[in-house]
Amino acid sequence: MTREPGHLLPSEDPVMLIDPSGRAVASDGREMPPTDALLRAFEGLVSARRLNDQAYALVRQGRLAVYPSSHGQEACQVVAAQVLEDGDWLFPTYRDTAAIVARGVDPVEVLTLLQGDWHSGYDPTIHHVAPQATPLATQLPHAVGVAHAARLRGESTVVMALCGDGGTSEGDFHEALNFAAVFRAPVVFFVQNNEYAISVPLARQTAAPSIAHKGIGYGIPGERVDGNDAAALLQVLGAAVARARAGEGPQLVEAHTYRMQAHTNADDATRYRSQAEVQEWEAKDPLTRLEVYLRSVDALDDATLAGFTEAAEELAQRTRVALNQDVAPNPEDLFRHVFAEPTPQLRAQLDIVLDELDREEVGR
Amino acid sequence: MTREPGHLLPSEDPVMLIDPSGRAVASDGREMPPTDALLRAFEGLVSARRLNDQAYALVRQGRLAVYPSSHGQEACQVVAAQVLEDGDWLFPTYRDTAAIVARGVDPVEVLTLLQGDWHSGYDPTIHHVAPQATPLATQLPHAVGVAHAARLRGESTVVMALCGDGGTSEGDFHEALNFAAVFRAPVVFFVQNNEYAISVPLARQTAAPSIAHKGIGYGIPGERVDGNDAAALLQVLGAAVARARAGEGPQLVEAHTYRMQAHTNADDATRYRSQAEVQEWEAKDPLTRLEVYLRSVDALDDATLAGFTEAAEELAQRTRVALNQDVAPNPEDLFRHVFAEPTPQLRAQLDIVLDELDREEVGR
């Protein structure tokens, strides 16, 4: 045993550097990240919040089939992307639109999935972002594999693997963390504990002292962080990435946050949680708190904020316009990408569809 | 969080009450079990060791298809059964012949599986012993279900669920422990860590400080015990069963032991471990150590030992004789027990076999 087990346990309280009222608080030995990093995070938060609203509007207008909200979790998602370098990989879930966009993927391509045009709308190899995972926790062993491949080639890639509190109950979570630890793969497992898996509260999900306490069972250090505090996230996730890059192996980080809206537009959150609970979290909003802090240290003024808002508005508008264009996806793609080369049977099946389309055409 | 997390972590060293040389050792606050319990355990060990030898001989004689040895792990297996009451359930693996026999199942019925006559040779409902599990860790969620059913009916059943060190890597281990904790099911998860999963050493299986450290990630207390010390096992497993019965929920117990023989007769252990390592464990033998201790407290004399040996011999002989009888299993059973009522198709398929047999008969 190379490590004293105690070091693998998380701190008793989640790391917090800026409190809900926007004041800096001491957290033993953890430094406040540089102001420019905080400002960059804030810009991302503004953009993410706006984009989330836009996506919700697009659902109402019938342009998106469904949308899992990131409102309330923007700090987790934006910072998860921000701490990565270009060569690193991000493994997001269906909820992590804000993380993927913060990583540089065009929101239009991110929303392809929810628009129903195709499954993954972006090329995973360009920004090193895996397709959004829907089957819970299944992406985590992939993240370990990507990290291990890089390590075998001597590259310094780090992989940021996202999952929800509910996802930690799946066997794949367990197997992924164990593989990562045994192979010392440079993966940061980042759990956004938003208190619910659809309707199921955390207490029905686990009886553990915290999700971060799961790390020690794999020999992986666990950390807890305030998931609505971008500063603390920058500090903790940044350190985890640096540690992984330095070859010290994987880490498990649990962020305490809250999904402010329903699971998706199709969900009715009033069936399982109280308005009072939601309001409690309203007061911990990640945007407000960072804005107050940045203004307090004179790093943000009205003009800068207006600039951020405007850029966010532009991105949202561009997304809206693009999603309102009705470009029908091509059915040929269904048959073309099953294998690198379609089988004779797939070619024959495509012909059935093409023939039907031809006849429709003629029928018109 | 009702429990202070620290209490969920195992002791630094495995609990030991009798050291390898047979001397009682102090283990803070843990009492030596009553001598009659130790003597009963010893009787079980003698029987188990003899039966293991018999099974190996039967493999060599071609009477068994395969046999996974319990040599070296007898203390774990015998005590796991001994701490249970009649209404309790045992969930064994392929390796746990000694536990099942100690629970009262006829060895002839236990060996049916390995003899190739049928899958499970015993009726699980009589002794409350589940069929031996081959797919690793899959039996663990079953154990939780059995325990939960009992609890729903207000019964005081406790379930002893066995698995190996390798099995802890499977997703089902994770899901079972989590379910047990969330539902406070009265299950004792008892891991026989025998250092290997076939050829794979523990270090390739997990980087955790110990397997018992996995408990805290579910809110389950973890314990470590010397798996070659029947006294310590009686103490630790007995306490875990009592705790579960009292409604305090599941527990995870890791026993440190060693598989003295190859994985099965088909395995070649020299490919992955040294003779020196095996010899080291020879010195920790569970039988020798308990014998020395019992003699030292005048609880065992030559006559008693001779009685145990003779009983073990008789059981082994009876097993040998029974397994040497060639009673061909009935192919009708293949079709009869797929569903409670065979489908028309299964009846037609059985007819094919019966017709073939008829014609063979005539052909003779």
Added chain:
Amino acid sequence: MTAATVEHQKLTMAQAINRALRDAMAEDPTVLMFGEDVGPLGGVFRITDGLTQEFGEDRCFDTPLAEAGIMGFAVGLAMNGMRPVVEMQFDAFAYPAFEQVVSHVAKMRNRTRGRLGLPIVIRIPYAGGIGGVEHHCDSSEAYYVHTPGLQVLAPSTPSDAYSLLREAIASPDPVVFLEPKKLYWATDEVALGRGQEPGIGRAVVRREGTDATLIAYGPSVPIALDAAEAAAREGRSLQVVDVRSLVPFDDETVFAAVRSTGRAVVVAESTGFASVASEIAARVSESCFHSLAAPVRRVTGFDIPFPPPKLEHFQLPSVDRILDTVDDLQWEDS
């Protein structure tokens, strides 16, 4: 219960399933319903709506999010006197439980030579037609029917959903109960109580016809009926058989139907290769060989992953595709 006393209610399929669960739970205290979000929320399709409220937290409840765990937990509960009904939230999310289903649920009775049967019902909202994103629209019945020891049912009407679920819960054997998502909102007059409809192992002729037989199940039955309706307008008389019970399979009804028309088209939404449709085509081709005027044809999903929402209509059997195929059945007069 005589026919006169049978209570009927107009219900959607979702309501019919809910009612079957309620009636079964009220009758038998060992029936338990659990899974993901089936408790206070009532399930993402509201199939278990009100059950926790009516029967309490011990009878209808949420579990941690782990399908293998749910399935294994059900095995243990069934081993110890309960009749668990589990919901897999969507078809593709049952895959993590595959080992438990194949190696334990399906085999326990056999492994123990009949001593331990597992009366478990696995409810799976399945198949497409609702514009669901990837992993939410799989037709996974082939995996289950191929596994000996599982009964597999696929209702196509609210009445069947009610009655077959009641039989499934009463069955001493494990049942995979496939609920066609797109029919959840279809309505029907449902006869309540047990035994009002043909039971497990029975197919039914949904529409009489003389020229060719369409064989369908679950989500494809309404399409087959629509096709028969359209064909009738064109002067062709199509018979429609609803298989209902994929395992056990009702050879008698299916073969009699095909023999009566001499032509058959199997319609199923699932990808076609090595599917239920293959099995039906193979056994009909074999057993009705001398009655067949044309080869048995199949209209199934193509051998591709289920398409994204905007393309799914290409994958689903359609009236036109069925009629095209019927047209191909080597009609002498055409």
Added chain:
Amino acid sequence: MTAATVEHQKLTMAQAINRALRDAMAEDPTVLMFGEDVGPLGGVFRITDGLTQEFGEDRCFDTPLAEAGIMGFAVGLAMNGMRPVVEMQFDAFAYPAFEQVVSHVAKMRNRTRGRLGLPIVIRIPYAGGIGGVEHHCDSSEAYYVHTPGLQVLAPSTPSDAYSLLREAIASPDPVVFLEPKKLYWATDEVALGRGQEPGIGRAVVRREGTDATLIAYGPSVPIALDAAEAAAREGRSLQVVDVRSLVPFDDETVFAAVRSTGRAVVVAESTGFASVASEIAARVSESCFHSLAAPVRRVTGFDIPFPPPKLEHFQLPSVDRILDTVDDLQWEDS
């Protein structure tokens, strides 16, 4: 490489697979072999014997004991430039990885519209005939062939095992490679190097014959050949087709064979319902309808869990059962 320079070696199938792995690993440094006990032990069937010693711990290695983890790890490695070959220790122990296989391995290329293919080979020692206890003898091919996006190969000879595995490792798509356990010790003259045998997607006629066609693959091919030999002694000429590549399926070769004889029996060890045999029977019945003198028959495993060792011979297709079935093919002269 011209025929003259091809090196041949007499190898068992186990050795041929080992050699294919060695040759592929020597040629391409991105090929990795991993799984349970495949490192220093060389695998429970010794298929990977010597690979760790020859290529080092980074190229051939043991993982923790978790099949979903192994499969998911392979997905990640393949996403990042590697060509993983994984061993599932026995057929039934691949089931824990089912979700990874169906929802990721099979679909990644499709999900990403062709941008990300996964060159993964899943080696599965499969089927019975070795007296294995429960869960060690499943024929699980139907689950894989039904899943779009997987190539599925089942060699029946050491030569095919070698050549098809070389092609599988070189394939840009995931391949499920089914190794018939009971043929591990069969021997053959194996042509080394790539391209010496027909590739993926090609069936071969193993024996010419004129009266009826036996269609088999993997462990059933030798039985079919034995049956043809026995039939020949009784004056009946049976053709034997070895399918080899279950997906993609070689319709051309199979249909041409059946049309040449007018009678067909599909032989497969797997349980029959909704199986590869069903698919073959269905497509042959459909496409060769007018050439068929008798219905296509199937000799498959019964629809029961795989039997215990002492009863397994009842489940395996036998020469007698094949000949009985051939006798049933409505011979005018009988």
